[in-house]
Amino acid sequence: MRIIVTGGAGFIGSHIVEGYLACGHEVVIIDSLWAHGGGRRDNIPQRASFVHADIRDESLERVFREFAPDVVSHHAAQHSVAFSSRDPQYDAQVNVLGLLNVLENCVKAGVKKIVFASSGATFGEPAQLPITEATPQHPESPYAITKMVGEHYLRFYKAQHGLEFTALRYGNVYGPRQDPSGEAGVISIFIGRFLAAQGVKIYWDGEQTRDYVYVGDVADANLLALDGGNGGMYVIGTGRKTSVNAIYRALVEVTGFEAPVERLPRRPGDVRDAQIDSSLAGRELGWTPRTSLLEGMKNTVEYFREVASERAAGK
Numbered sequence: 149m150r151i152i153v154t155g156g157a158g159f160i161g162s163h164i165v166e167g168y169l170a171c172g173h174e175v176v177i178i179d180s181l182w183a184h185g186g187g188r189r190d191n192i193p194q195r196a197s198f199v200h201a202d203i204r205d206e207s208l209e210r211v212f213r214e215f216a217p218d219v220v221s222h223h224a225a226q227h228s229v230a231f232s233s234r235d236p237q238y239d240a241q242v243n244v245l246g247l248l249n250v251l252e253n254c255v256k257a258g259v260k261k262i263v264f265a266s267s268g269a270t271f272g273e274p275a276q277l278p279i280t281e282a283t284p285q286h287p288e289s290p291y292a293i294t295k296m297v298g299e300h301y302l303r304f305y306k307a308q309h310g311l312e313f314t315a316l317r318y319g320n321v322y323g324p325r326q327d328p329s330g331e332a333g334v335i336s337i338f339i340g341r342f343l344a345a346q347g348v349k350i351y352w353d354g355e356q357t358r359d360y361v362y363v364g365d366v367a368d369a370n371l372l373a374l375d376g377g378n379g380g381m382y383v384i385g386t387g388r389k390t391s392v393n394a395i396y397r398a399l400v401e402v403t404g405f406e407a408p409v410e411r412l413p414r415r416p417g418d419v420r421d422a423q424i425d426s427s428l429a430g431r432e433l434g435w436t437p438r439t440s441l442l443e444g445m446k447n448t449v450e451y452f453r454e455v456a457s458e459r460a461a462g463k
């Protein structure tokens with residue numbers, strides 16, 4: 149297949165691109181390498197073509213016309229909850245108007261399907277766990293609002309223009325290439341600190357939990373969504389709740405370093421627990437997460453160690 153991956157220079161997008169290339173698909177990445185995002189030139193696999201462009205830009209039309217993709221994987225986004233709260237207008241420009249530009253170009257270029265990176269954040273703090281597709285969505289940040297709005301646009305474009313879609317609502321994704329300086333992932337932030345022999349901050353009592361899903365497994369879901377799950381919106385997680393304290397202990401085990409801990413009060417808006425039941429994705433997409441948290445963390449530590457030693461060698 150011919151596939152455009154927006155945000156393909158980013159953390160999740162670059163793993164998806166690798167997965168698509170490994171299966172023999174042809175890939176064009178569209179990414180603006182936004183200064184506040186996780187997009188890096190180094191993340192771009194050699195066999196992928198790269199177009200340095202903003203998803204809001206008119207130039208997308210030419211890229212879509214010339215490449216004529218069968219499928220578009222839409223992963224470009226303003227992805228920070230904190231940033232979206234500070235600047236909801238910018239967030240909506242990229243996550244809503246940018247998406248609309250992509251959808252319009254899909255229609256013009258006769259794209260058959262779009263795979264959309266949605267988010268478990270659209271559920272806010274659910275009354276009941278685990279989260280399933282039946283859980284009511286109560287987005288609590290501008291970011292989560294734009295992701296939910298995005299899902300509604302997918303339905304509209306399918307009804308109006310016959311553009312097929314699958315939306316994947318990810319839990320907390322972690323793995324190699326996640327930006328350790330970002331707000332996004334406690335696992336990559338902690339790994340960055342552990343490997344630099346620095347201390348970590350643990351808010352609340354550290355017993356708050358999230359559903360951490362390995363990026364390689366997320367890339368698998370995106371592969372399956374090329375052909376399956378038409379018209380579906382799937383929650384993508386492991387079903388396991390993992391506390392911040394448990395991540396800390398696992399990293400002590402993996403790295404052999406006991407990082408000093410600064411205990412701080414709960415941050416406003418911090419959710420207590422998250423757990424995702426992906427049975428529907430299992431039945432309809434054939435997806436199950438394969439990577440245990442310990443294995444995923446080992447891979448991620450390994451990656452950050454390699455990056456650090458390459459930097460030290462001046463590569």
Ligand SMILES: NC(=O)c1ccc[n+]([C@@H]2O[C@H](COP(=O)([O-])OP(=O)(O)OC[C@H]3O[C@@H](n4cnc5c(N)ncnc54)[C@H](O)[C@@H]3O)[C@@H](O)[C@H]2O)c1
Pocket residue numbers: 154155156157158159160161178179180181182183184185186187188201202203204222223224225226227242246265266267268317318319320321322332
């Ligand atoms: N990381 C997670 O845990 C998580 C969870 C749920 C959903 N998501 C979604 O998955 C997608 C990928 O997230 P990520 O964690 O890999 O973040 P990321 O920042 O690493 O990737 C996003 C990419 O989008 C690019 N981008 C940003 N604005 C752009 C614009 N205007 N035009 C073109 N490119 C632009 C960035 O340069 C970056 O490469 C996003 O849509 C995000 O909302 C991520």
